[in-house]
Amino acid sequence: MNKAWVSAREPGLPWVAAEYELLRDQICRFVKEEIKPCADRWEENGFIPRPILRRMGQLGFFGIRYPADYGGADMDSVASTVFAEELGRSTYGGVADAILVHTDMASLYVFHDGTKAQRARWMPSIIRGEAITAVAITEPDAGSDVKAIRTRALRDGDFYVLDGTKLYITNGVHADLYCVAAKTDPSAGSNGITMFLVEKGTPGFSVARELDKSGWRSSDTAELVFDCCRIPAENVLGVEGQGFYSIMRNFQNERLVLAAMAIGMAEAAIDITLSYVKTRRAFGGVLWEMQAIRQRLAMLSAKVEAGRGFLYATAWRMAADDDCLREISMLKAICGELVNEVLYACAQFHGAMGVMRESPIERIARDARVLSIAGGATEVMLEVVASMS
CATH class of the missing domain: 1.10.540.10 (Acyl-CoA dehydrogenase/oxidase, N-terminal domain)
Incomplete structure (x- = not known):
């Protein structure tokens, strides 16, 4: 460091x-x-x-x-x-x-x-x-819009029967236990979603395909299918019809750790790039001697430092059980965009090496791109902030 x-x-x-x-x-x-x-x-x-x-x-x-x-x-x-x-x-x-x-x-x-x-x-x-564990909420037509999910769960005596498809599920291939969102009452809007525990190997539950991603290569991601998947009623998580509110609550922690992950990636990228530009020779000197590069890295470091301060201030508020929905939404938006800004510059300053698979900067840049999308796209986060302003 x-x-x-x-x-x-x-x-x-x-x-x-x-x-x-x-x-x-x-x-x-x-x-x-x-x-x-x-x-x-x-x-x-x-x-x-x-x-x-x-x-x-x-x-x-x-x-x-x-x-x-x-x-x-x-x-x-x-x-x-x-x-x-x-x-x-x-x-x-x-x-x-x-x-x-x-x-x-x-x-x-x-x-x-x-x-x-x-x-x-x-x-x-x-x-x-x-x-x-894995959490299965996202569907082909329902990403950040959780209320739009179509997976159904119909009560049948002491069981529920799940039918539907989940997409982009991290740990989807290799998980043992899945927390699955489904509609138990399609007419009730957000009050009709329930969370269920589904174990790997349950009849009617399958991994349809493993998905190939440009980034986050070492996390398995899958499409899941539930086809007349019968699970015991005792596998309901929480109260029937209250799953949407559970999802919204847990989203706050999800967005916090994604923001922290983004800050960590940005810190590492700046450190790697500093080492590179201080040794890479061009035009009779090292890149570090070029004022434009020094100042750009200085500004990016300042932004990351500010983001990190906001990150930990918000983490402390969450630890104190403060209501910080607005701050978490701001944080997720800022950090997801910031890490991409940092990696764009770091790859640029690496020149051709910045797009070579042997360079960690190339990998971090690919991985960073996901962070303005996963866990709530930047635009969705900003709409949350705007609605509370």
Whole structure:
């Protein structure tokens, strides 16, 4: 870390309390020793091997937010932010995405909305990395517009029968447990959506195809099909008809960690680019000697620093249970756009090397593009902000 460029880790700031910095150190060490040496192979294969996920569970990374009763660390949204930022700094967006979907997006439904029996059955194995989770909301005609989903769930005695298709589902190929949104009352609008737990191998549930993406290569992404898929009524998550509100609540944490991931990726890109322009020779000198490049990197570093301050201020508000829907929406919009601005410049300053697959900047640039779309497109986030202004 170049302290002159990213100084928000200096002692005395509120988010560098000892327990958070200990967590950060542990994650940094894990990224260096167990992710970076292997992640290129995961990019080629399109998924993270199960042993590495179980290893993360054993080290406690999958239980950061969950109570000790289930094997967790009982920390808060600030800890999740630290975790997501350092995964972003790994420079492997697909790795960060697959892990964060499990820890901070999908498993939240089990913990927040599950019954005591559901939590007792699933949370320990989720935290240990033995049961990997996915959340299935998006459909071919329903992305950010959750109310437009068409997947149906009809009650049939002690069962529900699910019919429909889900698209762009992270961890969709290799997950063990899926949190699925379906309409139980199509005439009730947002009050007609219910969340369900669906286990891999349930008859009528299948992975239709694995999707090929330009970025986030090491996170598997799938199209899922439910064809007369019968699941027990006891697999309802929360209250029937209240799934939309559960989704909206969990979106806040999802958007927080995606913003943290974006900041981590931007920090890493600036560090990599600084090293490059200080050694790359052109026109009789090094690129760093060109004022335009120095000033552009200085401005981008300032923007990232400002974004990071906003990120942790918002994380602290979430940890205090403040209502910060407006701030989270702003944060997701700003960070998703900022990381793309940073990577455009970093790739530019790498010249031809910036588009070579051997360059980490090329990979980060591809991965960054997703962050202005996933978890709520920038335009949707800005509409939320505008509606609250």
